[in-house]
Amino acid sequence: MDAREDPDDVDRVLAGDISAFERIVHRWQGPLINLAYRFCRDRSRAEDMAQEAFLRVYRGLKNWRRDAAFSSWMFAVAMNTYRTELKRMPERLLPFENFEVLDAVIAESPAPNDGDRDRAVRRAVSALPEKYKEALVLFYFHEMDVTAAAKSLGLPEGTVKARLSRGRKILREKLPRFLGELRLEEAQ
Amino acid sequence: MKPDDLDRVLLRETEIVPSSGFARSVMAAVRREAAAPPPIPFPWKRALPGLTAFAVAIVLAFRETAPSASSLAQSHWADGVLRMVGEVQATGAGWALLAMLMTGAGLKLTWELKRRW
Numbered sequence: 560m561d562a563r564e565d566p567d568d569v570d571r572v573l574a575g576d577i578s579a580f581e582r583i584v585h586r587w588q589g590p591l592i593n594l595a596y597r598f599c600r601d602r603s604r605a606e607d608m609a610q611e612a613f614l615r616v617y618r619g620l621k622n623w624r625r626d627a628a629f630s631s632w633m634f635a636v637a638m639n640t641y642r643t644e645l646k647r648m649p650e651r652l653l654p655f656e657n658f659e660v661l662d663a664v665i666a667e668s669p670a671p672n673d674g675d676r677d678r679a680v681r682r683a684v685s686a687l688p689e690k691y692k693e694a695l696v697l698f699y700f701h702e703m704d705v706t707a708a709a710k711s712l713g714l715p716e717g718t719v720k721a722r723l724s725r726g727r728k729i730l731r732e733k734l735p736r737f738l739g740e741l742r743l744e745e746a747q
Numbered sequence: 748m749k750p751d752d753l754d755r756v757l758l759r760e761t762e763i764v765p766s767s768g769f770a771r772s773v774m775a776a777v778r779r780e781a782a783a784p785p786p787i788p789f790p791w792k793r794a795l796p797g798l799t800a801f802a803v804a805i806v807l808a809f810r811e812t813a814p815s816a817s818s819l820a821q822s823h824w825a826d827g828v829l830r831m832v833g834e835v836q837a838t839g840a841g842w843a844l845l846a847m848l849m850t851g852a853g854l855k856l857t858w859e860l861k862r863r864w
Contacts, residue, residue: 577774577777577781580774584770588765588770588773589764592763592765593760597760602763606769609769610769610773610776613776613777614773614776614777614780617780618780676756677759680756680757684757695757699754699757699758703754703758727753730753
């Protein structure tokens with residue numbers, strides 16, 4: 560199964576063959592659940608969010624204009640769903656100020672393992688203001704493809720680049736020792 | 748944008764594998780959705796005469812009250828009313844009142860239509 564089959568499957572669903580939607584679900588369940596997980600950090604909730612996204616995709620299939628790839632349109636629908644869902648029940652966050660403490664603890668630890676570092680950075684990303692967090696999450700989800708991230712967010716590429724730059728700047732400011740140490744280690 | 752340390756950390760994400768029943772659960776929800784009757788559209792054709800009559804009545808009421816307000820200004824009672832209307836207009840409460848009246852009328856109309864069908 561590959562994404563080139565999406566338009567045919569959409570045509571079948573629109574013609575009344577609901578089982579064709581199952582192929583779409585099988586093809587995209589992984590990406591949609593993983594995208595949701597990056598926002599909520601809870602497996603079970605990520606599946607609930609992805610299910611709601613698939614339902615909205617199903618309801619809105621006739622609105623897909625074929626000038627863009629089906630996946631781009633689907634990710635945009637999913638992002639809107641996730642945004643609504645996260646507003647309704649926000650992720651429990653560490654207060655942003657606490658990252659100074661977190662940064663110091665990890666930087667002073669003699670041998671911080673990668674898991675700790677990754678968790679710290681992801682928690683910092685989660686605590687960013689919504690627009691920077693969305694830009695960063697989508698950018699890395701699409702493996703650093705600004706165009707794909709912009710399409711998923713429904714924003715111009717320039718806006719996404721500006722938000723990425725600002726988001727990364729805030730992260731460096733909030734975790735200066737931690738990110739500084741990481742850079743040093745990698746240089747050795 | 749050059750890949751750097753931050754990129755490396757954020758690219759290293761745990762991949763979540765969908766649970767075995769996920770696709771089945773989504774398809775069950777989709778089938779329920781497909782089986783549900785379509786929402787009843789608002790009967791614009793039947794409601795249009797009533798809505799038009801309501802709009803015309805509002806416009807006529809405004810046109811009727813505007814000239815009569817100056818003649819009523821002779822009396823103390825009318826003075827009080829006019830002052831009150833002036834205050835209501837100054838605070839913008841008049842529009843809120845009108846909006847509330849129209850919402851109420853709309854709700855009543857919808858309720859009546861729903862009861863009849």
